[in-house]
Amino acid sequence: MEGNVFVVGLGLIGGSMALAIKKAHPNAVIIGYDVNEKEMKLARTLKVIDEMASSLEQGMRQADLVILATPVMQTERILAEMRADVLKKNVIITDVGSTKQRIVKHAEQLRKQGITFIGGHPMAGSHKSGVAAARAHLFENAFYVLTPTNGVAAEDVERLKEWLKGTKAQFVVLSPKEHDRITGVISHFPHIIAASLVHQAERYEKENPLVSRLAAGGFRDITRIASSNPEMWRDIFIHNKEELLALFDSWILEMQKLRSIVEEENSEAIYRYFLQAKQFRDGLPARTKGAIPSFYDLYVDVPDYPGVISEITGYLAKEQISITNIRIIETREEIYGVLRLSFQSEEDRAKAKACIQKHTNYDTYEG
Ligand SMILES: NC(=O)c1ccc[n+]([C@@H]2O[C@H](COP(=O)([O-])OP(=O)(O)OC[C@H]3O[C@@H](n4cnc5c(N)ncnc54)[C@H](O)[C@@H]3O)[C@@H](O)[C@H]2O)c1
Numbered sequence: 001m002e003g004n005v006f007v008v009g010l011g012l013i014g015g016s017m018a019l020a021i022k023k024a025h026p027n028a029v030i031i032g033y034d035v036n037e038k039e040m041k042l043a044r045t046l047k048v049i050d051e052m053a054s055s056l057e058q059g060m061r062q063a064d065l066v067i068l069a070t071p072v073m074q075t076e077r078i079l080a081e082m083r084a085d086v087l088k089k090n091v092i093i094t095d096v097g098s099t100k101q102r103i104v105k106h107a108e109q110l111r112k113q114g115i116t117f118i119g120g121h122p123m124a125g126s127h128k129s130g131v132a133a134a135r136a137h138l139f140e141n142a143f144y145v146l147t148p149t150n151g152v153a154a155e156d157v158e159r160l161k162e163w164l165k166g167t168k169a170q171f172v173v174l175s176p177k178e179h180d181r182i183t184g185v186i187s188h189f190p191h192i193i194a195a196s197l198v199h200q201a202e203r204y205e206k207e208n209p210l211v212s213r214l215a216a217g218g219f220r221d222i223t224r225i226a227s228s229n230p231e232m233w234r235d236i237f238i239h240n241k242e243e244l245l246a247l248f249d250s251w252i253l254e255m256q257k258l259r260s261i262v263e264e265e266n267s268e269a270i271y272r273y274f275l276q277a278k279q280f281r282d283g284l285p286a287r288t289k290g291a292i293p294s295f296y297d298l299y300v301d302v303p304d305y306p307g308v309i310s311e312i313t314g315y316l317a318k319e320q321i322s323i324t325n326i327r328i329i330e331t332r333e334e335i336y337g338v339l340r341l342s343f344q345s346e347e348d349r350a351k352a353k354a355c356i357q358k359h360t361n362y363d364t365y366e367g
C-alpha cells in the first residue's frame, strides 16, 4: 500500500510497528512524532521512520493511517483532543494500547465527526522500552487484538489489517470489555504480582543482604516483567482499575486458602494445588511469539576488573556471535558485576553461553 503512516510515540511498540509496516509497504512514508525529541531523532537516525513531524497536528494532516503508540493515558488525551478538520477524510486511526475500554470511549467523539477509529493491541512486547529496542519481527505469530465498535465498516477493518500485515501477527476481534477482562488476568495482574515479589525481596534484603545474591532462576523468571516501564504500567493499572480490583479480591481469597492448607500441613491439598497448576500451565497452547521473549538475554557474573567486557566480547567475536546490546547492570560487593548481553535469537544466546563457559569459569544464566 502507498500513503503516509503517522506513528505517535516512537518507543518499543511504535518503533516496531513502524519497522513492520515499512517492511510490507516499502513505498509508504513513515512519519513519526514523539514528545521526547531525542527519541524522535534517534528513530530517524536508526531509519525506523522516514520523517519527523514538527508537531502532532502537522503529522495528523498528512496521514492515511495514524498509529497511537503512547502510554494509554496519553493516548486517551490525544484522542479526546483530535479534530476531524485536521484529518484526511479516509484516514484510519488506531492505537496499540494495553487497555481498550477507556480508549475506545475517548475515540467516540471522533466517530461522531465521521472518522474511523479501530482499537488495537498487539499481544507481544518486552520489559524493555525505547526505540533502540524496536524490532520489525516483534509481533510475528503473536495475537493482535482489534476492537472495532459497531458502525466501523468491515472494509476499514480489512484495510487496517492490510496495513498491518508486516507484523505477521494473528488478528483476533474482541469487544473492549472482553479484552480488558482477559488482559487483566493474563497480563496486568501478573505484573502486579511480579512487582510485589520484588518489593518483598527488597524488604527481606534489609534483614540479610544475601537475599538478592541468592536470587536464582525461579525468582528471576517470575520477576523479569517487574523491570518494565513504570509509566506504562501506572497508566494501565488506572485504566483497568475495575478488573484489577476484582482480581485483587479473588487473589487474596486464593492466598488465604493456600495459606491455610500450608498452615495445616495438608500435604494432599498442597500436592493437588501444585499438580493442578502444573497441568494447566503445561497444557497452554503451543507458544506463540507473544509468549516468547523477543530479546534473548544472558547474564554473566564477571569479576570487576578493567578489560573484562572486552575479554568476553573478544571471545564472542572470534566465534562470530553477534550481540545486540551489552550492559553492566549491577555491581555486587566490589568484587563481582553482572553483565547483561542481549542476542537476537535463542540460538545465538545458547552459542554465547557455550563460548563463555568454554573460555571462562564465570557463572552464566538466562533472563
Ligand atoms: N511494552 C510492551 O510490552 C507493550 C506491548 C503491547 C502494547 N504496549 C502498549 O504500547 C504503548 C507504548 O508502549 P512502549 O512499550 O512502546 O513504551 P515506550 O516507553 O517504549 O514508548 C512510549 C513513547 O511514547 C512517547 N510519548 C509519551 N507521551 C507522548 C505524547 N503525548 N506524544 C508523543 N509521544 C509521547 C514517549 O516519549 C516514548 O518514546 C503503551 O500504550 C503500551 O500499553 C506495550
Ligand SMILES: O=C(O)C(=O)C[C@]1(C(=O)O)C=C[C@@H](O)C=C1
Pocket: 097, 098, 122, 123, 124, 125, 126, 127, 128, 186, 187, 188, 225, 228, 290, 293
Ligand atoms: O513480555 C513482556 O515483557 C510483557 O510484559 C509483554 C506484555 C505481556 O505479556 O504482559 C505486556 C504488555 C502488553 O500489553 C502485551 C504484552
